[in-house]
Amino acid sequence: MADKETVAAVKKISERYDAGFITDIEMELAPKGLSEDIIRFISAKKNEPEWLLDWRLKAYKHWQQMPEPRWAKLRLPDLDYQDAYYYAAPKSGNAPKSLDEVDPKLLETYEKLGIPLREQEILAGVAVDAVFDSVSVATTFRENLKEAGVVFCSISEAVHDYPELIKKYLGSVVPMTDNKHACLNAAVFTDGTFVYIPEGVRCPMELSTYFRINEAKTGQFERTLIVAEKGSYVSYLEGCTAPMRDENQLHAAVVELIAMEDAEIKYSTVQNWYPGDEEGKGGIYNFVTKRGICKGDRSKISWTQVETGSAITWKYPSCILKGDGSVGEFYSVAITNHYQQADTGTKMIHLGKNTKSRIIAKGISAGKSDSTYRGLVRISPKAEGARNFTQCDSLLIGEECGAHTVPYIENRNPSAVIEHEATTSRIGDDQLFYCRQRGIGEEEAVALIVNGFCRDVMQHLPMEFAVEAQKLVGISLEGSVG
Amino acid sequence: MTAAKKQKTGGTDHPLLRGCGHIESGNTPDWVAALRETATESFAVTGLPTPAWEDWKYTALRALDNMDFARDTGLSAVPYYHAPFALPEMISLRILGGRLVKNATELPRGLEIHTLKDVWHEDWVAHYLAVPGNFADTPLEALNAACLCDGIVIRVAAGTRIEAPVLLSFLHENTDAEETQLSMPRILIAVEEGAALTVIEHHTGRGKYFTNQAATITVHKGAKLGHYRWQDEDKQSGFHITTTRLSCFDGAEYDGFTLTTGAKLSRHEIFADLLGEEIRCILNGAYRLGERQHTDTTLKTGHFEPRSTSKQIYKGVLNDQARAVFQGKIHVHRHAQGTDGHQLNHALLLSGEAEIDAKPELEIYADDVKCAHGATSGKLDDQALFYLKSRGIPENTAKDMLIEAFLGEAIEAIGHTAVRDAFLHLQNTAEQEAAA
Numbered sequence: 001m002a003d004k005e006t007v008a009a010v011k012k013i014s015e016r017y018d019a020g021f022i023t024d025i026e027m028e029l030a031p032k033g034l035s036e037d038i039i040r041f042i043s044a045k046k047n048e049p050e051w052l053l054d055w056r057l058k059a060y061k062h063w064q065q066m067p068e069p070r071w072a073k074l075r076l077p078d079l080d081y082q083d084a085y086y087y088a089a090p091k092s093g094n095a096p097k098s099l100d101e102v103d104p105k106l107l108e109t110y111e112k113l114g115i116p117l118r119e120q121e122i123l124a125g126v127a128v129d130a131v132f133d134s135v136s137v138a139t140t141f142r143e144n145l146k147e148a149g150v151v152f153c154s155i156s157e158a159v160h161d162y163p164e165l166i167k168k169y170l171g172s173v174v175p176m177t178d179n180k181h182a183c184l185n186a187a188v189f190t191d192g193t194f195v196y197i198p199e200g201v202r203c204p205m206e207l208s209t210y211f212r213i214n215e216a217k218t219g220q221f222e223r224t225l226i227v228a229e230k231g232s233y234v235s236y237l238e239g240c241t242a243p244m245r246d247e248n249q250l251h252a253a254v255v256e257l258i259a260m261e262d263a264e265i266k267y268s269t270v271q272n273w274y275p276g277d278e279e280g281k282g283g284i285y286n287f288v289t290k291r292g293i294c295k296g297d298r299s300k301i302s303w304t305q306v307e308t309g310s311a312i313t314w315k316y317p318s319c320i321l322k323g324d325g326s327v328g329e330f331y332s333v334a335i336t337n338h339y340q341q342a343d344t345g346t347k348m349i350h351l352g353k354n355t356k357s358r359i360i361a362k363g364i365s366a367g368k369s370d371s372t373y374r375g376l377v378r379i380s381p382k383a384e385g386a387r388n389f390t391q392c393d394s395l396l397i398g399e400e401c402g403a404h405t406v407p408y409i410e411n412r413n414p415s416a417v418i419e420h421e422a423t424t425s426r427i428g429d430d431q432l433f434y435c436r437q438r439g440i441g442e443e444e445a446v447a448l449i450v451n452g453f454c455r456d457v458m459q460h461l462p463m464e465f466a467v468e469a470q471k472l473v474g475i476s477l478e479g480s481v482g
Numbered sequence: 483m484t485a486a487k488k489q490k491t492g493g494t495d496h497p498l499l500r501g502c503g504h505i506e507s508g509n510t511p512d513w514v515a516a517l518r519e520t521a522t523e524s525f526a527v528t529g530l531p532t533p534a535w536e537d538w539k540y541t542a543l544r545a546l547d548n549m550d551f552a553r554d555t556g557l558s559a560v561p562y563y564h565a566p567f568a569l570p571e572m573i574s575l576r577i578l579g580g581r582l583v584k585n586a587t588e589l590p591r592g593l594e595i596h597t598l599k600d601v602w603h604e605d606w607v608a609h610y611l612a613v614p615g616n617f618a619d620t621p622l623e624a625l626n627a628a629c630l631c632d633g634i635v636i637r638v639a640a641g642t643r644i645e646a647p648v649l650l651s652f653l654h655e656n657t658d659a660e661e662t663q664l665s666m667p668r669i670l671i672a673v674e675e676g677a678a679l680t681v682i683e684h685h686t687g688r689g690k691y692f693t694n695q696a697a698t699i700t701v702h703k704g705a706k707l708g709h710y711r712w713q714d715e716d717k718q719s720g721f722h723i724t725t726t727r728l729s730c731f732d733g734a735e736y737d738g739f740t741l742t743t744g745a746k747l748s749r750h751e752i753f754a755d756l757l758g759e760e761i762r763c764i765l766n767g768a769y770r771l772g773e774r775q776h777t778d779t780t781l782k783t784g785h786f787e788p789r790s791t792s793k794q795i796y797k798g799v800l801n802d803q804a805r806a807v808f809q810g811k812i813h814v815h816r817h818a819q820g821t822d823g824h825q826l827n828h829a830l831l832l833s834g835e836a837e838i839d840a841k842p843e844l845e846i847y848a849d850d851v852k853c854a855h856g857a858t859s860g861k862l863d864d865q866a867l868f869y870l871k872s873r874g875i876p877e878n879t880a881k882d883m884l885i886e887a888f889l890g891e892a893i894e895a896i897g898h899t900a901v902r903d904a905f906l907h908l909q910n911t912a913e914q915e916a917a918a
Contacts, residue, residue, distance in 0.1 A: 071536060073845075381834065396849035399816070405844040411859040414831035420842070420857040426849040
């Protein structure tokens with residue numbers, strides 16, 4: 001039983017954030033700060049073609065003029081972009097050919113995080129691309145995937161191996177000028193994952209990327225690009241952790257998904273960046289731009305996210321429903337505790353006929369945290385027969401937290417049907433009492449009830465992730481009652 | 483925003499400020515002078531809001547940019563006007579150019595109705611109106627205050643329950659002049675402890691004019707106010723904006739309803755502060771628009787103390803290129819445990835070019851609350867329509883029946899029976915007009 005496991009996990013873990021250790025490994029760092037030279041340095045390190053460097057420099061120029069997005073319901077600090085490293089890579093070689101060449105220390109790190117890369121290679125299951133600070137350190141199962149015709153590699157490799165695809169799709173869904181954080185990413189992105197599923201191929205296994213920030217004072221700027229050709233299918237998972245540090249670190253990623261005719265992309269995230277301590281000190285600033293386009297008819301993009309980490313989360317995975325009959329889904333659980341802040345949600349832009357979208361968002365706030373759902377549903381005049389259903393529920397635990405809902409609903413087509421529901425409540429005393437009188441401790445009872453509250457979302461996660469996510473729910477809420 | 487643009491929208495020589503003309507300063511109390519000054523300064527800095535402002539995201543006031551304005555002196559001849567309904571004992575008053583037209587109607591004991599100028603030296607009036615407001619977020623309220631020179635003051639003495647409803651008819655007539663006439667009605671309604679009152683507003687007119695109203699309403703402990711508005715301004719060239727500040731105290735009941743059928747562009751912004759316990763605050767409304775009409779309802783309900791209830795139901799029907807905006811926010815502060823907040827917005831789109839933009843918002847800082855909002859948007863139910871047609875009812879009639887039932891749901895929640903029936907009837911008439 002997963003619920004039992006949750007309780008066991010909560011008990012077992014004495015440290016609140018068990019991914020908070022630091023790997024002591026020799027690193028190569030670019031000089032601190034951000035400038036054109038740093039961008040040239042990164043580009044040179046990656047041996048990039050001229051066009052990509054130009055693209056980066058253009059983004060950098062634009063970035064300097066862009067204002068910080070301030071519209072979210074967040075107490076945002078002034079970021080000192082010069083006080084960070086924009087490139088950090090383990091010294092032990094850039095591109096290991098196989099796992100045998102990977103620094104054992106790195107393998108150990110991932111093992112400690114519960115992602116044994118070596119075993120993963122032996123046991124059938126999930127193919128992993130492991131990104132450590134600025135570079136991808138290992139990608140498993142590449143051979144098997146190659147047989148199926150699936151391309152799964154780090155984006156730096158893809159730039160060399162599949163330049164045409166990268167040139168065509170990079171920045172096509174999230175233009176570099178989209179917002180300040182996406183623009184910064186375009187200028188300084190160091191690695192990330194590229195996935196290409198050819199026509200008619202059903203990807204034989206789950207693909208996943210594990211992001212790890214290790215070095216102090218570094219930001220992580222990765223880019224993920226997934227292209228699913230006609231009639232293909234892929235399920236992609238993303239996980240992230242970072243050591244516990246007093247300082248705040250910036251994570252500004254960009255994810256672009258492209259689904260052609262009849263293709264389906266399922267993108268799941270379990271975000272467990274270090275959330276800062278109980279006093280609100282430290283933690284990751286998670287400023288991420290994720291967007292997918294359903295280009296072809298009847299294509300489908302589904303986002304599932306479990307957000308438990310980060311000091312500040314600013315993230316709106318979106319779907320542009322361009323193809324007729326295309327489908328967009330967004331399932332989200334956002335948990336905030338202590339001084340965490342989350343402003344997250346989605347955008348569903350209906351352009352094609354008979355497009356459908358479904359949004360299920362569950363927010364849980366505890367401690368002194370604030371959690372906001374912010375979502376847009378836009379029906380364009382041509383989106384005949386479009387359909388949207390949105391449900392956002394918030395749960396408050398304790399008297400000092402806040403839960404907010406800010407939906408934007410714009411309808412310009414009379415044949416569209418839009419429904420939006422939102423509720424806010426707390427854990428009922430009767431629910432708690434019921435658990436308590438059956439001998440379940442208060443904290444465990446809360447984890448149990450919250451897991452029930454999140455069920456609608458959790459069931460959309462791939463199995464391996466669902467178990468981890470359920471445990472995380474319990475851990476994140478530790479210390480929120482009593 | 484660039485400096486050049488700011489210069490264009492703001493400044494003390496803004497056409498709207500100039501349009502208000504000279505404001506007499508003799509014999510005004512200090513608070514009026516101070517308020518005008520702060521408000522003028524504030525408006526000079528902000529100018530009119532633009533869609534870049536989060537609260538004005540869906541409503542652009544560009545149409546006001548290239549207009550010439552003249553103050554409505556209230557002297558133009560208003561043609562024969564008859565009240566849209568007659569309720570028993572109704573006290574009927576006219577407001578021209580933002581000024582109350584005095585008449586000899588005898589008022590029931592305990593009810594006072596004044597023109598602001600007559601009472602603004604009195605302390606209690608200053609108590610309500612001399613609030614050093616922060617106008618940065620409400621430029622139109624600032625504009626109203628900058629031009630403050632008169633208004634309507636209504637007060638009910640403690641413990642007095644006034645049965646006779648008060649009808650305020652705001653009339654405009656400006657069919658000939660080049661300039662757009664400006665009128666800035668200022669309203670103060672104070673219902674003292676345990677008192678009760680019903681106020682109905684009817685805004686109507688013909689020609690080019692812009693009404694920018696500001697209202698301050700206070701419902702004291704255990705008091706009751708029914709406040710029903712029909713905004714029926716000129717559909718082609720009337721502009722109507724109202725900013726209402728409502729304060730309710732322990733056990734107060736406010737029953738508000740706005741029916742919007744008129745104006746080229748209208749906006750009703752309500753700040754409802756529930757400052758006591760066990761308050762019941764209802765802000766409902768219905769709108770029915772066609773052609774290129776635009777209406778915006780922005781509600782901000784603040785729950786400050788425990789155990790109050792707030793309800794908002796807005797239903798609307800849009801035809802042609804009409805556009806409606808609904809922004810509602812329920813803000814539950816830390817103390818306000820036991821809050822019950824509900825908000826619903828339903829819209830029917832009858833044409834391919836109509837548009838509805840809704841932004842229902844919840845901001846909650848207390849854990850023991852029941853808050854929910856819902857929003858839907860769609861067309862008339864095909865099945866219901868088919869059912870009626872299969873019973874031999876012509877399509878147009880069937881559509882009207884369905885629309886009537888749809889809007890009726892919101893109107894039927896009006897607490898005052900006679901007003902409810904009158905508004906239901908109004909809605910029907912509006913339909914027949916539309917059909918014709």
